[in-house]
Structure formats: structure tokens, C-alpha cells
Amino acid sequence: MQDDLEALEDRIARLRRSVRAAMRRRDSARVKELRAELRRVERAWDELADALERDERQQPSAPEPARPPGPLVPAREHVHQVLTLLGVPAAPKLIGAVHRAFFPGELPASRLASLRRDEERSFRSSPGARPYYLCPALTSDLLAPARGLVTVSSWPLEHRIIGPLSPRVDFLRAAVAVADAAQRGLHETPDTERLLRSFAVSIPGATPRGTGPIDPGLLTRAAEAEIAVHLDADRQARAAAADRARRRLDETERLFGTKLRAIPGKTAQG
Amino acid sequence: MxxxxxxxxxxxxxxxxxxxxxxxxxxxxxxxxxxxxxxxxxxxxxxxxxxxxxxxxxxxGQSPFALARGRVFEEQIKANGAAQLLRLLREKLGLTIEEAAYLPLEDVGDNTGRELRARHTTAQLLRAAREGDDAGTLFDHPMLRLRVAGCTAYLEPDLVAFQVGGRFHVVEIKSFAVIDGQVDGEQVTAAARQAAVYVLALRELLADHGLDPETVSHEVLLVTPADFTNRPVVSLIDVRKQLAAVRRVLARMxxxxxxxxxxxxxxxxxxxxxxxxxxxxxxxxxxxxxxxxxxxxRPGCRAHCELAAFCRDEARCADSLDVFGPAVGGMLGGVDTVCAALGLAEGTRAPAEDEAEIARALRHAETLRSGLG
Structure with a gap:
């Protein structure tokens, strides 16, 4: 099955080259034809990849699923991996940094930018066809997409909503998750220490005395101590917003947020 | 009106x-x-x-490189719920651990209309002012309004206004470096002036809604990179002087x-x-x-007025001493043109009664100059 995937990937690459060539020739009919074909092959790839994933999940005896080789994994899976490690909504920058610190392969920043739009389009065209979607976090007040924060659709709604204290709580939780991954010795790279330090310097009591390396245990304890301070207030705000979202929003809006439209006659003046 | x-x-x-x-x-x-x-x-x-x-x-206008550098530094300070800024505020101002709420105000839903954002900002800031502690600490990119010469100016503190110890502080994030504790005075003054405009707008917002404008502190927080690193430092600047100047100039408008x-x-x-x-x-x-x-x-006009080149040309054509700046003009008080000053120095022009002293000084300078030649 892996071989089939690779064959499809080769075909996708070839098709993309042909599309570009046709675009250069300004042969729009051919471009249209090739792109339709490209979409068909990409869909076939998705289905195959999903099937593979399902198979792997159904083999509980199998050891840790092998880390997928870097370059062949599409960006959305990279992002999914990182978000699963972090367990909280994260900005593209943090996703990139965590990816560099713990995972092989490249995750180009440009891919992250187009991801959100692609995911929403894919969901709208065939809802629920994929096991998960990458979607924006929702703001607690307007239930609108929060700028630049990515989450996974399979997470509980409460985790995907951002209240006033959530950026801080999620930052601390991410610190705990990263410290934990470092302690497990998950594919450490030179970037790991840098990432740990970037968390530790912004959390009171998380940096060791002197100039030694960051102690993940200390980082975890410091972050958890501060989480305890904010947790109740944050949980309340998120739960209240999630309730509201369940009552008022449809399935798509619960994932991708409501769009606020200007009411005619009340548009901006001045 | x-x-x-x-x-x-x-x-x-x-x-x-x-x-x-x-x-x-x-x-x-x-x-x-x-x-x-x-x-x-x-x-x-x-x-x-x-x-x-x-x-x-x-x-x-500003250099695109300076703008890009400023943006990157600001993003860095505000990343992850403004984690770096929070640390600075806790260390320098004793902000309590509980105060960590972060509200991004750069859009309302997906809408970035100025008027809508201004209303949203107003609602959030008023809530914070009235309800105290729990209603927000960091306000990212609020949109403020100020009446200038009968028109509404929209102001976006390119930074954060926040509440510490029950007061609002304007935070300016600037990318010019503080090297060994020293900064370019001119840049700080410019930042302070800009911050003073924000302070004024915030105060008017509170006053318009029956709240005490003094809740907005006259001390603004300037966040800048330290030395040649990206490590931020924060300094407190008192902008009362700039505030008075802005008020004056708006009244004059x-x-x-x-x-x-x-x-x-x-x-x-x-x-x-x-x-x-x-x-x-x-x-x-x-x-x-x-x-x-x-x-x-004045030569300084070139830094802030688009018409400066026109006026400089005018001053040059009029043979005015203004092109050398107010310092030279002040020294030669009473003498208005370059011609007159040179005439006095070279002795080809008889000084009027009140020019005698300046004429002496100019002639002395001229002898020194020709001595050098």
C-alpha cells in the first residue's frame, strides 16, 4: 500500500509539472483538464492514506507507529502531529518551532498559510470525509475564527475555544507538553534546547540558577504551578462559550467559526 | 464648526x-x-x-526595512499570548500572576473595519475599567478615536494598552536598540510623542463615558530590543510634557x-x-x-513634513537664514538673510545700532576663517 501511495505521489508531481507547462503555453483548456485529473489523483491519495491510517490504528499490538518519513508526509499531517504533541491551539510559528525540535522533515511556513482555507473548502465539499480537519480556534466572545491559531477538529469544543486567559493557559500547557516530549527523548535535535528555553524564560521559576541547560522537570513544575492559578477562570469561560456554540452554531460553524457580516446601514462611518 | x-x-x-x-x-x-x-x-x-x-x-516615509524589522520584533513580543511582554511586566512592574488575560482586538470576527473595531475596543476597555481585575489585562491592537480639527482620526496603538494595578498603560513596541542602556534620544522622544497621542485618545474615551481619565497613566512603557539581540527590555517614560504639547497643538488646530x-x-x-x-x-x-x-x-521639517523640500527651496531663494536651522538664526538674532550676515562679516555692510554686537562677532569669526585659509 505504501508503494501505491508513492506511485500516486509521483503521478501528482508529474501532473503538477504538466499543469505548469500548459499554463506557460496559455492552453487553458488543457490546464482545466489536467487540474481535474490532478484533483482526482489527490483524492485517491487521500483515501488511500486514510485507509492506511485506519489499518494502523486497528493493529493495537503493533509497536509505536513508525515516524513517517519526513518529505512524503503532507503538511497537514505534520501539523496534526505537532498539534497532537502540544494538545493546545497553536500559532504557525510555534508549530514550526516544535516541528523543527522534534520531527524530521521540512514544514514550509508557506504551506501553513494556505492550509486553513484548503481544510475549510475540503470540509464544505464533503463534510466528514477525512478523519480530522485542521481548523481555527474560536474566540470565546464572538465564536469567530481566532487569528492565527490552529486546532484539530476532533478535539473537544472547549479546547478549541480561546477565552481571555486561554492564550496564557495554552502557552503553559504547551510548555508542559514540550518538556514531557523532551524527557521522553523524542527525536531530539539541537532545536529542542532552544525551544525549551524559549518557554522557560517566560515562565516564573522555570529557568535553573546559573547558566546550565533547561531542566524539563523544573519547567513542567513551574508551568503547572501557574496553570493552577488560571485554570478555574479559564475553564469557566471556555465552557460557557462552548455551551453557546453548541446551542447556536451548526456543525460547520462549530469547526470554522461564524463570520461576522456588516449590517447594511450600520457600516463603518468616517 | x-x-x-x-x-x-x-x-x-x-x-x-x-x-x-x-x-x-x-x-x-x-x-x-x-x-x-x-x-x-x-x-x-x-x-x-x-x-x-x-x-x-x-x-x-519609513524605510521598508525598518518597518519589517519593527513588525518582526512586535510579533516576537506578542507571540503566545504576549508571553515575553508578560514576563517583562511581571519583573519590572510587579504585575501579579493572576493578571494574564490577553484580548486581541485587531479584528472583530473576520471584520477589520475601523469603526467596528473602535466600537469593539471601546466596549472591551470600558468593561475593563468598570469591572476591574478580571476583565482583561493585555489589549492587543486596540482601535482608538480622536477628534482632530473636527474630523475623526483612527489611532491604532501598534502595541498594547493594558491594566496594571487598576491603571491603563500604553505600551509602545519599538525596534530601535537600547545599547548599553543608551538610546537615541530623538527616537525615544518620537516614541514618547506618539504614545502621548494614544494616552490622550484613551483618556478622552474614558472621559466620554463618565469615567476618570486619570485611570490612564501618564507613564508609558517602551519595549525595545537590548543591545544587539532580540531580547526585549522595558523602560518607563513619563509623557506629561508631550501630552501637554499634543493638547496644545490640537487646541490650536x-x-x-x-x-x-x-x-x-x-x-x-x-x-x-x-x-x-x-x-x-x-x-x-x-x-x-x-x-x-x-x-x-527649519531643517528638522524634512523629518516630518512632506512639503519640506518646497519650503527649503523657498527659504533658499529668499536668501533666508532659516535653512541653517533655529540655532544659527538665534545666534544671529535680528539678521535675517545670508547676504546681510556675510556683509556684516566682511565689513561691506554697516551694522545698524542693534546689530553692532553681532557684527563684531561675525567679523571676528571671519578673521579667524581667513587666518586659517
Missing amino acids: DSLNTRLAALRGGTSPVGFSARTIAGLNENPGCARRALLDASGADKDRIGARVGFPGRF SRVETLLDALPEGVSFDLAPDDDGDPTRDPAELAAALHQIPARY
Whole structure:
């Protein structure tokens, strides 16, 4: 099955080259034809990849699923991996940094930018066809997409909503998750220490005395101590917003947020 | 007010008015005695395009590199719920651990309309002011309004206004470096002026809603990179002086009537744009209109006024000492032109009674100079 995937990937690459060539020739009919074909092959790839994933999940005896080789994994899976490690909504920058610190392969920043739009389009065209979607976090007040924060659709709604204290709580939780991954010795790279330090310097009591390396245990304890301070207030705000979202929003809006439209006659003046 | 606005609009002509930003409002403090600039600004005339039309296209504005650097630094400070800023505030100002709420105000839903954002900001800030502790600590990119010469200026503290110990502080994030604890004084002054405009707008917002404007602190927080790193440091700046200056200049803008009354009939800065927005006004006529209003050129004008090149040329043509700046002008008090100063120095011109002292000093300088030659 892996071989089939690779064959499809080769075909996708070839098709993309042909599309570009046709675009250069300004042969729009051919471009249209090739792109339709490209979409068909990409869909076939998705289905195959999903099937593979399902198979792997159904083999509980199998050891840790092998880390997928870097370059062949599409960006959305990279992002999914990182978000699963972090367990909280994260900005593209943090996703990139965590990816560099713990995972092989490249995750180009440009891919992250187009991801959100692609995911929403894919969901709208065939809802629920994929096991998960990458979607924006929702703001607690307007239930609108929060700028630049990515989450996974399979997470509980409460985790995907951002209240006033959530950026801080999620930052601390991410610190705990990263410290934990470092302690497990998950594919450490030179970037790991840098990432740990970037968390530790912004959390009171998380940096060791002197100039030694960051102690993940200390980082975890410091972050958890501060989480305890904010947790109740944050949980309340998120739960209240999630309730509201369940009552008022449809399935798509619960994932991708409501769009606020200007009411005619009340548009901006001045 | 309406008749004033009509008169100002007539002065501007068919062009749409240029909005104010904190930077331009802060810039008004520079050279407040310049009537030409006061009138152009009050009428919302596009100085940049007027300058270009009369033959002095300006290379004006911030460098794209400086802008990009500023943006990256700001992003870094505000990343992850402004984690780095929070640390600074906790360390330097004793912000309690509980106060960590972060509210991004740069859009309302997906909508980034200024008026909508301003209303949203107002609601959030008022809630914070009224309800105290729990209602928010960091407000990212609030949108404020300020009345300037009868028009609404939208101001976006390119940074955060926050509440510590029950007071609002304006936070300015600037990317110029503090090296060994030393900063470029001019840049700090500019930042302080800009921050003062924000403080004023915030205070007016509170006052308009029956709250104590003094809740907004006159101390602003300046966040800058330390030395040659990206590590941020925070400094407190007292902007009371700048605040008073901004108030004064805004009050003067609304007294622009006196300047208007002194204008000869028929003066207008109209660019007479055609359907494509290209100016059709005769450049010579436009320049003549500008010359009718007295300017006060100083070398510093080039840093904040798009019309500076035009005025410098005017000052040069008039043989004015203004081109050398106020320091030289002050030293040669009473002597107005370069010719007169040189005449006194070389002894070809007999000094008037009140010029005797200056003439002596100039002649002495001239002997020293020719001694060197």
C-alpha cells in the first residue's frame, strides 16, 4: 500500500509539472483538464492514506507507529502531529518551532498559510470525509475564527475555544507538553534546547540558577504551578462559550467559526 | 464648526481628505508656528501630492526595512499570548500572576473595519475599567478615536494598552536598540510623542463615558530590543510634557479660523483631480497659492513634513537664514538673510545700532576663517 501511495505521489508531481507547462503555453483548456485529473489523483491519495491510517490504528499490538518519513508526509499531517504533541491551539510559528525540535522533515511556513482555507473548502465539499480537519480556534466572545491559531477538529469544543486567559493557559500547557516530549527523548535535535528555553524564560521559576541547560522537570513544575492559578477562570469561560456554540452554531460553524457580516446601514462611518 | 469645515474643505478642493495617524499628530508638535503646515493639515490636504505637483516629489516615509524589522520584533513580543511582554511586566512592574488575560482586538470576527473595531475596543476597555481585575489585562491592537480639527482620526496603538494595578498603560513596541542602556534620544522622544497621542485618545474615551481619565497613566512603557539581540527590555517614560504639547497643538488646530481669516480671497490647494485622480491644477498657480501662506522652514521639517523640500527651496531663494536651522538664526538674532550676515562679516555692510554686537562677532569669526585659509 505504501508503494501505491508513492506511485500516486509521483503521478501528482508529474501532473503538477504538466499543469505548469500548459499554463506557460496559455492552453487553458488543457490546464482545466489536467487540474481535474490532478484533483482526482489527490483524492485517491487521500483515501488511500486514510485507509492506511485506519489499518494502523486497528493493529493495537503493533509497536509505536513508525515516524513517517519526513518529505512524503503532507503538511497537514505534520501539523496534526505537532498539534497532537502540544494538545493546545497553536500559532504557525510555534508549530514550526516544535516541528523543527522534534520531527524530521521540512514544514514550509508557506504551506501553513494556505492550509486553513484548503481544510475549510475540503470540509464544505464533503463534510466528514477525512478523519480530522485542521481548523481555527474560536474566540470565546464572538465564536469567530481566532487569528492565527490552529486546532484539530476532533478535539473537544472547549479546547478549541480561546477565552481571555486561554492564550496564557495554552502557552503553559504547551510548555508542559514540550518538556514531557523532551524527557521522553523524542527525536531530539539541537532545536529542542532552544525551544525549551524559549518557554522557560517566560515562565516564573522555570529557568535553573546559573547558566546550565533547561531542566524539563523544573519547567513542567513551574508551568503547572501557574496553570493552577488560571485554570478555574479559564475553564469557566471556555465552557460557557462552548455551551453557546453548541446551542447556536451548526456543525460547520462549530469547526470554522461564524463570520461576522456588516449590517447594511450600520457600516463603518468616517 | 460646520462653516469652518466647509471653509477648510473649500481650501482642500476636490480631493478627499487625508486621515491623521498618531505619527502625523505627533508630528504636528514639530514646528507649531508654521501657518502653511497648520492650514494644510487642518484642511486634510494631501501634502505629499501637492509637493509632487509643485515640483518637489518627496521621498517620504519609513524605510521598508525598518518597518519589517519593527513588525518582526512586535510579533516576537506578542507571540503566545504576549508571553515575553508578560514576563517583562511581571519583573519590572510587579504585575501579579493572576493578571494574564490577553484580548486581541485587531479584528472583530473576520471584520477589520475601523469603526467596528473602535466600537469593539471601546466596549472591551470600558468593561475593563468598570469591572476591574478580571476583565482583561493585555489589549492587543486596540482601535482608538480622536477628534482632530473636527474630523475623526483612527489611532491604532501598534502595541498594547493594558491594566496594571487598576491603571491603563500604553505600551509602545519599538525596534530601535537600547545599547548599553543608551538610546537615541530623538527616537525615544518620537516614541514618547506618539504614545502621548494614544494616552490622550484613551483618556478622552474614558472621559466620554463618565469615567476618570486619570485611570490612564501618564507613564508609558517602551519595549525595545537590548543591545544587539532580540531580547526585549522595558523602560518607563513619563509623557506629561508631550501630552501637554499634543493638547496644545490640537487646541490650536481648532483655532485654525484665525489663520483662515488672514487668508487672501481665492486661495486653494485644490489639485483638481480628473476622473482618474490625476492632478490637473497648474503647478505654478498651486505654488503661488502656497507662497501666499507664510511658512517657517527649519531643517528638522524634512523629518516630518512632506512639503519640506518646497519650503527649503523657498527659504533658499529668499536668501533666508532659516535653512541653517533655529540655532544659527538665534545666534544671529535680528539678521535675517545670508547676504546681510556675510556683509556684516566682511565689513561691506554697516551694522545698524542693534546689530553692532553681532557684527563684531561675525567679523571676528571671519578673521579667524581667513587666518586659517
